[in-house]
Amino acid sequence: MDETTRRVPVGVIGTGSIFNAYALGLSAIPQLPIVRVADLDGERARAAAEEWNIPAWGTTEELLADPEVQVVVNITPPRAHAALTDAALRAGKHVYVEKPLAATAEEARRNIETARETGKLLGGAPDTFLGPSGQTARAAVDAGLIGRPFAASSFVRSSRAETWHPDPTFLFTEGGGPVLDWGPYHIAALVNLLGPVSRVVGATTRAADELTVTAPERRVERVGVTVDTHATAILQFASGALATAMYSFDVWDTTLPHLEVYGTEGTLQVPNPNRFDDPVLVKRRGDEEWTELPAVMDPLTPAGARAIRGPGVLDLVRHLGGDLHRASADFAFHVLEVLERLERIAPENGAVEITSTVKRPAPLLGIDVGPLTR
Known part of the structure; x- marks a missing residue:
């Protein structure tokens, strides 16, 4: 099946200042719907879900347990990246991480090893080099x-x-x-x-x-x-x-x-x-x-996309379908x-x-x- 056109539901962990850029970018890529968001601040997660018409919100544990979520986008602060990425990979999700991949290279190396052990894809920002x-x-x-x-x-x-x-x-x-x-x-x-x-x-x-x-x-x-x-x-x-x-x-x-x-x-x-x-x-x-x-x-990158995030997530999904992984771990x-x-x-x-x-x-x-x- 063509992974660039089939629906691949996304769950986003973190609804801070960069969330709107990801929500905007992913909303322009119909095959990557955000189906759930999570945040330590439950009220902020609820508000983000309501603003972007996302059907579910709650805790990270609930997001990782949701069988509909196939790709987790981790946009938490850098010091939280490694632990959450590890948990998502072990929960059977593919993971795309906001930059940097982890707070340290050693933590990132362990995440890459976990991705190989679990057979799941790991990619990371920045993806801006994929833009025009x-x-x-x-x-x-x-x-x-x-x-x-x-x-x-x-x-x-x-x-x-x-x-x-x-x-x-x-x-x-x-x-x-x-x-x-x-x-x-x-x-x-x-x-x-x-x-x-x-x-x-x-x-x-x-x-x-x-x-x-x-x-x-x-x-x-x-x-x-x-x-x-x-x-x-x-x-x-x-x-x-x-x-x-x-x-x-x-x-x-x-x-x-x-x-x-x-x-x-x-x-x-x-x-x-x-x-x-x-x-x-x-x-x-x-x-x-x-x-x-x-x-x-790139025909799959929306025009006027200066502030968006999301092509890196699409890049990961394309790789599931056999394309090269550019924004790779x-x-x-x-x-x-x-x-x-x-x-x-x-x-x-x-x-x-x-x-x-x-x-x-x-x-x-x-x-x-x-x-x-x-």
């Missing part, structure tokens, strides 16, 4: 539009979470920080474009030990900062390419681009990898202006190991080796860049 922006950039690199990619830059400024999140504590304590919060989008995008990372070097710091929360509906007034909130690094890829990275919760504004890839024949400007469908620009040797590339559109694990090394880098440690590796995820579709190369 990520796939357009990938197709341009594969077509040689900028020649041989030899370097890249990757920059993240503050998400300003203290101005909009009612309780951003988790972002500034163990399992949080800019490396684990924003870093997954950037590292996933870079691995999609340049392949696996082999080593990292750099340093981390923090600008303050406490922050004032100004969100209008805040539940806390101040947050203690117990993780470093600014990281600067050089990433070396197995291909030999280098990337300069700066991931920060302390830099309030910058004019630096999110991502650029530098090749022997030009530069590719890649938009915010936390979004799906912003334009990709290229400027080749001899060009006077940047050119917007025609977007690669192995891919997410490699991204997490790189991020974990970035969190702990220090000049006195020199270059830190990345022990895992992974193939670049296969592209979804091709792109005609002929008019730009002739």
Whole structure:
């Protein structure tokens, strides 16, 4: 049976700030209906179910015991990922996890082992590289539009979470920080474009030990900062390419681009990898202006899908039907190991080796860049 068209019911654990993005994305994929939600806060689970017309809500235990739920989407805080993923796999569910795959690489490794033991699929965010922006950039690199990619830059400024999140504590304590919060989008995008990372070097710091929360509906007034909130690094890829990275919760504004890839024949400007469908620009040797590339559109990704989540869940279900698994646990694990090394880098440690590796995820579709190369 075609797994991309048959109905595969989904249960979502966690109805926090990212839930609406998943509900929106999955609602645009008819074969992936959300049939149940769960949360530690029962009232919040009930409200989410009512808002999105989800037929059932309740506890995690009730969700895992529900025979209708075939895929569990785990969008709880990072420190809760590993235990809930393990429970869902052992309950006979396939699991897709919001980034990072787990709070630590060791926890993620154990989840991968559990998935193999139970024969269930495990996938993980971010899935934004499957969107039009990520796939357009990938197709341009594969077509040689900028020649041989030899370097890249990757920059993240503050998400300003203290101005909009009612309780951003988790972002500034163990399992949080800019490396684990924003870093997954950037590292996933870079691995999609340049392949696996082999080593990292750099340093981390923090600008303050406490922050004032100004969100209008805040539940806390101040947050203690117990993780470093600014990281600067050089990433070396197995291909030999280098990337300069700066991931920060302390830099309030910058004019630096999110991502650029530098090749022997030009530069590719890649938009915010936390979004799906912003334009990709290229400027080749001899060009006077940047050119917007025609977007690669997966017909199963809704148009105007900047804020959605869900293509990674569809990717997992496609794999059940025999397609390649792009947002796989192995891919997410490699991204997490790189991020974990970035969190702990220090000049006195020199270059830190990345022990895992992974193939670049296969592209979804091709792109005609002929008019730009002739």
